[in-house]
Amino acid sequence: MRTTDLAFLKRFSMVIAFLFLVMVGLILFAHHLNGKVEYPTDPAAQQRLQDRIGPVGAVYAGATGAAAQAAAAAAATAALTANVPFEGRTDGAEIFNNGPCTGCHTAGVGGAPKLDSAGIGARASAQGIEELIKKATAGFTGTAGTMPAKGGNPALTDDQIKAVVEYMVAQSKK
Template sequence: MIVAAGLIGLAAWVYSKHPSPDNPSKAVKVAERLAPVGGVHAGESGRQAIAAAEEEAKKAAASAVAYGGTTDGSVIYGNLCSACHGSGAGGAPKLTDSAHWKERIALGAETLIKHAEEGFTGSLGMMPPRGGNPALNDEQVKATVEWMISQVK
């Protein structure tokens, strides 16, 4: 027992001279746990803080470009638009249904692009703004609408 106690004492002394390094992510995890969950905003300064936060969120969404920034309408259609325009969900005209597209194409490409950018609700269905993906930029929306029109004709 004396030998065991001596070995334990020796191991404790050696370990105290060479402590294990701290985990580098420990400080990050502690900071995340201590970060405030929300904020309280009141009065005019509160409205300004909320407006500033909303503006920051819009800028962050605008800086994240969808699908690597491609302007290939077929790629964007395949990744996003085909969910509704392939199945007819939400009253969306199917890409293969030229009868429903003719009356829409008669409105003009600029109108269709505007509806795709801003969203549209009509008697036959609805189109969410930017197809439901706010990361799409104007060029991507325009390229996709033009590609879809070329596929219907």
């Protein structure tokens, strides 16, 4: 029985050694193929990389720098005005009826004054229109509720907020 066990162990060891060599050969072959394959770069990943390692600011020097600075300022202004709601129009009625204002001020939600003489009209008489414009622009927390800055739409300009408040006060007098 001892010779048969030794013969089995010898053959079994040879099979294990052969399988080990096949495994090492396959690993080396896969590594070789992986080195030959060119993977396409993901444009989104490239952009994220450039954003991370790009310069934080810009240096403007001399006459060329002044021109570049003016162009950058003009581009920044154009980008800001492109995001202004209602395309920058200052029609108080349009902004009130289509913007965030009508949701609260029509029904008096959260203590918002309605468009009548007891609501916004009384506040305009007591505080003045300039104070209402200031509170509408910066936001206000009163005892009855909270008015978010610019009615919850920070993209509205100060001129648009002023037009809306003036429209609301005019409506309270009708």
